[in-house]
Amino acid sequence: MIKHFPITTKITALLCILMLCVTGYAQNTRGTIRGKVITANNEPAAYVSIGLEGTTHGSATNENGEFSFRAPAGSYKLIISYVGVERVEVPLTLTAGQTVDVPTITVKANQSQLSEVNVIANSANRFTSRISTDAAKIPLTPLENAQSYTTVTSGLLKEQQVFNVDEALRNAPGIQKMWDATGRAGDGGGYFTLRGFVTQTRLRNGIAGTITNTVDAVNVEKIEVIKGPSATLFGSTLTSFGGLINRVTKKPYEAFGLEVGNNVGSYDLSRTTIDLNTPLTASKNLLFRVNAAYNTEGSFRNFGKSRSFTIAPSLSYKASERLSFLVEAEIFSGRSSAAPFFFFYSQPKDLGVTKVSDLTIDYKQAYVSDDVRQRSRSINYFAQMNYKISDKFTSQTVFSSSNSFSDGANPFYYLVTDALAKSFDPSVSITPSGRSYIARYDQSTKDSKLNSIEVQHNLNGDFNTGSIRHRFVFGLDFLHQNSNQVFFTNFYGIAPMNSKTFNYGSFNQALVDATNAANPLTINNTYPYFYKKDAYSAYLSDVVNITDQLIASVGLRIDHFKHSGTQKFDRSPDAAAFNQTAFSPKFGLIYQPVKDQLSFFANYQNGFVNPDIYINASGTPTIPKLQIANQAEGGVKMALFDGKLNGTLSYYHIKVSNSLYSVQSSVPGVFAQTQDGTQVSKGFEAEIIANPFSGLNIVTGFAYNDSKYTKADADVDGLRPVTAGSPYLGNFYLSYRLPETAVKGLGVGFGGNYVSKNKIINSVSGGTFELPEYYLFNSNIFYDRTKYRVGLAVNNLTNKQYYTGYTTINPQRLRQVVLSLSYKF
Known part of the structure; x- marks a missing residue:
């Protein structure tokens, strides 16, 4: 019997065999360069780029300042160059199959200065990031x-x-x-x-x-x-x-820097930015940086304006060689017209539609005057203290305060049958299609606030027990949320879906103000989110190098959740308070057949959610069980050919249990639920970031997702959830910079995305409604010099009409041309 394997399995196996063969050949013609870089303070220089002059071969140091990479046999200069500091050159000769140990290199800079590193060698891969300190809360490649x-x-x-x-x-x-x-x-x-x-x-x-x-x-x-x-x-x-x-x-660094930029484009786009960094003391132990942007833009629709301002100052202070502080803030303020979202008041089955082309939505119509706007604001504060306990242990304490606010109208539009439209407005005429109208509503907020405070402490270690290396983090975390959000809705009449004579601008701020005045907020017409939530957590994760090529990881979180209960608009009790405790484990295994170039990985990951109290079939309020997700994943990661070919191929399987879904209640008029639902989501993902030859960089990816309810309400059981989006996604970007022998700094880029059909309505009773698949293309040309940069970009190159949404139809921006200019002082 011939056994057939899925195409994704065949592709993965073929790629792995090819990579092993090519890498094995390369090992016979190359040698290894390794060494260590330290700062002027005799500390390890972490994450410093280093390369061979005139080649694409290079690497970056790890958190201990160590580096190692392979290159063809020959004579070279090992180069490090960075802003404001003397460059370093180390001559060396490399023999095939041999290792060159470079004497310890000292760079005349402190660690924070090294954020401005530039490699003299042509960077092997401009769009990769070699180290992450957040993804595992441990510095890992x-x-x-x-x-x-x-x-x-x-x-x-x-x-x-x-x-x-x-x-x-x-x-x-x-x-x-x-x-x-x-x-x-x-x-x-x-x-x-x-x-x-x-x-x-x-x-x-x-x-x-x-x-x-x-x-x-x-x-x-x-x-x-x-x-x-x-x-x-x-x-x-x-x-x-x-x-x-x-x-x-972005973080402060130990040199003066100032970059200002301006962008103009289609739809009255105007954007100004600034990035200022400066030491505040001669010893450079106190550093300041601020990034800011002011942005205004119109719309491809006949109405629509947005205005936003962002400022993010940061201040770092190095109290001693062991102790440092970082204080940051983010202020985001905006005032914008709402983009039209089309919901289904009447279901697709009743409307007789299955796709967007069955409707007559006017793509360029805002359906509202642009003076109907909403104010929004976010003010976030952050503070961080780092303390180096020893060469093997560090301590970090972080404080975060997030404060969001909104007030104003947010129009939503509902697709209705002509018969339903006529029940709202007797003057409506029944049309041959039976689906020619929208009902105009809003989902507005009134002085709504959501505030969060998080305090987190992490103890990181990097040490050996015998020959086994441990990199671990132990953390304590407290997260508090205080919600004072008020949502409400009003009805603004029936309007034709597509008319050349109807005054859609009559839905304006004057109408909103008059409607709000006539319908004061009460317990009956508001949807308040008044609650307080606290989560007290402790977690531990350890990454263990059993050998140089075999790495295991294990982690566990203990989380105690407290919900204060919810309140109605008049602050009377709604749902009762409750507490829950969760345990969340994770495991991982990595084997590197070619160290630092190829790894096979597998993991078990866990997630949980604390749902709100629900009403069961008997009409009784019920404290929910934890909703649990368990993932099994396996795949291959690569950083081949001295970082010129990077990527990840993976297959995952996620199962969710204890999902809530609706059931018939024995109490009339009660929305009842039960909590024994399950959902399975599985798929394949591929990402490649490559530098095939000098000047050309490629970023590309593909994803397939198969998601369905495996136990749920009969209306959706066995179907794909509307939250799952499109099953197939693809992305790519090609960038080419002309060689230095031509016009130095001149480059072009071209990229795009593929999105398959998206079922935004998918049920037995409502039917199926799909957003169409689309291909979206973008292009740019740029001239990038040391002091200035000029760029021209064309987004949505083919002027494609396309939609996003889940349970909704959301038209997206048409072609836009953007011209950018920035200058560094």
């Missing part, structure tokens, strides 16, 4: 981490002229935007789906950093998409079963 994650670097964002985190995530495989940011307190930024589950950008440098509106990237050094349930290290409140999005911010 991707090949040492048994969990999948993707890093989007600031260099890639600058080249693509991407200004916010939402757009930056188009470079990460397996993640899909579903909603633009609503601007409402508590909602966070945009909504995404990752491995079949909804997630948002809620973490900053590994701790709470919620932002109400679209997250500006002016202060972002890199973005990490950490995949799979991750409650062991990050808890449950800020993550999802699909993973999490962590933004890593």
Whole structure:
């Protein structure tokens, strides 16, 4: 009998065999260069780029200042060069099959100065990040981490002229935007789906950093998409079963730097940015940096304006060689018109539709005047203290305060049958299609606030027991959330879906104010979120080098959750208080057949959620059980050919238990639920970041997700959840910089995304409604010099009409041309 294997298994096996063969051949023609770099203070110089002059061969030091990489036999100069400090050159001769031990290199700089490192050799791979300190809360290279994650670097964002985190995530495989940011307190930024589950950008440098509106990237050094349930290290409140999005911010460094930029473009785009860094003392133990952006933009629709301001100051203080402090703030303020979201009031079955082309939505119509706007604001504060206990142990204490606010109207539109529209407005005429109208509502907020405080302490160690190396973190974490959010809705009449004569601008601020005055907020027409939540946690994770090539990891979190109970608008009790305790383990295993170049990995990851109290079939309030997710994942990671070929191939299987779903109640008029549902999400992901030859860089990815309810309400049992997004996703970006013998600094880029059909309604009773698949292309050209940079980007190159959403239809921006200029002083 011939056994057939899935195509993804065949591809993975073939690639692994090919990589092993090629790497084995390369080992016979290359030698190894290794050594250590220290600072002027005789400390290990961590994460410093180092390379061979005139080649693409190089590496970066680890947290101990050590480096090791392979190169073809020959004579070279090993080069390190960085801003404001004398460059270092070390001549060497490399023999095939041999190892050259370079004498310890001293760089005339302190560690923080090294953030400005530039490699003289042509960088082997501009869009990779060699070390992450947040993904495992331990400094690890991707090949040492048994969990999948993707890093989007600031260099890639600058080249693509991407200004916010939402757009930056188009470079990460397996993640899909579903909603633009609503601007409402508590909602966070945009909504995404990752491995079949909804997630948002809620973490900053590994701790709470919620932002109400679209997250500006002016202060972002890199973005990490950490995949799979991750409650062991990050808890449950800020993550999802699909993973999490962590933004890593820019830090002060020990040199003066000033960069100002200006961007103009289609739809009246105007954006001004500044990045100022300066030492405040002669000894450079007190450093200051501020990043800021002011952004205004119109819309491709006939109405729509947005205005936002972001400022992120940071101050670092080095009290001694052992003790240092970092204080930061983020202030995001915005005022914008709402983008139209189309919901299904009447189900697709009743409307007789299955796809967008069955409707007559006017793609360029805002359906509202642009004076209907919402105010949003996020003010976040952070403080960090680092203490070096010894060469083997460090201590870190972090404080975070996140404060979000919103107030104002947020129009939502509902698709209705003509018959239903006529019941709302008797003047409506029945049309041949029977689906020619929308009902105009809003989901607005009134002085809504969500405040979070997180205090976290981490003890990190790097030591040996015999011949076994341990890298561990022990952490204590306290997270407090205080919600005072008020949502409400009003009805603003029926409007035709597509009309050349109807005055859609009549839905304006005057109408909103009059409607609000006529309908004062009461317990009957509001949806309050009044509650307090506390989570007290302790966690431990240990990465153990059993041998140089075999690495195991183990972790456990203990989490005690306290819910104060919820209140109604008049502050009377609604749901009772309750407590829960959760245990979240994780395990990982890595084997590197070729050390630091190829690793096979497997993991077990766990996640949990504390659901709110629900009403059971008997009409009784019920304290929920923990909702649990367990993931098994395996795959291969690579950093081959001296970092010219990097990537991850992985297969995952996530099972969620104790899901809530609706059931028939014995009490009339009661919405009842039970909690024995299950869901399975499994899939394959691939990411490749390559530098095939000097000047050309490639970023590409592919993801397939198969998600379905395996026990749920009969209406959706066995079907794909609407939160899972599209089953197939693809992304790519090609960048080419002309060689220095031509026009130094001139380059071009071209990229795009593929998104397959997305079932935003998928049930027996409602039917199925799909958003169409789409291909989206972007291009840019840039001229990048030491002192200045000029760029021209064209986003949505083919002017494609496309949609995002889950349970909704959300038209997206058409072609936009952006011109950028920045200058460094």
